[in-house]
Amino acid sequence: MAASKMRIALIQMAVGETKTTNIKRAVQLIREAAGGGAQLIALPECFNSPYGTKYFPQYAETIPGESTEALGEAAKKFGVFVVGGSVPEKEGDKLYNTCTVWGPQGNMIAKHRKVHMFDINVPGQIMFRESDNLSPGHNFTTVDLPNCKIGIGICYDMRFPEMAHIYSQMGCKLLLYPGAFNMTTGPAHWELLQRGRALDNQVYVAAISPARDPDAEYIAWGHTSVVSPWGEVISTCDEEEAIIYADVDLDYVTKVRQMIPILNQKRNDLYQVTTK
Numbered sequence: 001m002a003a004s005k006m007r008i009a010l011i012q013m014a015v016g017e018t019k020t021t022n023i024k025r026a027v028q029l030i031r032e033a034a035g036g037g038a039q040l041i042a043l044p045e046c047f048n049s050p051y052g053t054k055y056f057p058q059y060a061e062t063i064p065g066e067s068t069e070a071l072g073e074a075a076k077k078f079g080v081f082v083v084g085g086s087v088p089e090k091e092g093d094k095l096y097n098t099c100t101v102w103g104p105q106g107n108m109i110a111k112h113r114k115v116h117m118f119d120i121n122v123p124g125q126i127m128f129r130e131s132d133n134l135s136p137g138h139n140f141t142t143v144d145l146p147n148c149k150i151g152i153g154i155c156y157d158m159r160f161p162e163m164a165h166i167y168s169q170m171g172c173k174l175l176l177y178p179g180a181f182n183m184t185t186g187p188a189h190w191e192l193l194q195r196g197r198a199l200d201n202q203v204y205v206a207a208i209s210p211a212r213d214p215d216a217e218y219i220a221w222g223h224t225s226v227v228s229p230w231g232e233v234i235s236t237c238d239e240e241e242a243i244i245y246a247d248v249d250l251d252y253v254t255k256v257r258q259m260i261p262i263l264n265q266k267r268n269d270l271y272q273v274t275t276k
């Protein structure tokens with residue numbers, strides 16, 4: 001594959017209640033995705049645990065721990081980068097929703113704690129309060145791959161355009177969001193947000209959901225997908241377990257930015273998005 005291209009695979013994994021089965025399944029699917037030529041493979045939010053506040057304390061582990069070590073071993077065995085969705089992380093008396101990123105040597109190269117807590121109330125449809133037992137992270141997380149800088153957010157982080165814009169200002173060309181939208185917000189916002197973040201920043205956006213389990217307490221929307229810097233959905237699936245692939249093309253990012261040069265046309269004299 002040309003140096004300007006990178007094949008990514010997103011794993012829309014069926015997550016169940018048994019942690020060891022989830023870990024085994026993730027490793028099996030990483031093997032399959034590596035066999036499909038992927039250089040970077042990403043898992044969904046909470047790949048080792050059902051998504052839900054009652055599960056977070058029960059499934060939480062330190063990092064490294066059982067679930068994340070298995071990702072490091074898989075990255076090394078199959079010679080790929082692994083973006084490990086997320087796991088409930090325990091550190092001291094706090095819990096976080098945390099994504100780890102692993103390199104082909106099996107080393108952890110980044111750790112992102114979900115920055116924005118998913119606390120919502122859509123009357124009669126869904127109420128969720130992550131902050132009842134999770135704490136937010138306080139950092140932006142980027143990773144320098146050999147030919148592409150990537151930015152990581154987790155699910156609700158995708159709703160905050162400033163975060164994506166900060167990543168694009170940092171030089172990211174691909175944003176990855178392991179996420180688990182639901183049957184209310186999924187159909188309404190999942191694709192729209194990805195296309196918005198992609199178009200605003202002229203980057204690729206990949207969002208990775210668990211497969212839908214209609215018997216779960218929190219029913220995931222699915223529809224894992226990749227959006228191009230032109231705002232087009234270039235790879236997607238329905239709600240069932242699946243691996244989807246896309247070839248991210250950095251020359252195409254440059255081309256889109258040359259054709260419609262909004263990133264150079266910003267009025268920094270009138271407004272700015274900056275980190276603190």
Ligand SMILES: NC(=O)CC(=O)C(=O)O
Nearest residue numbers: 118155156180181182185
């Ligand atoms: N689960 C999330 O963090 C976010 C979500 O489902 C939404 O924003 O909608």
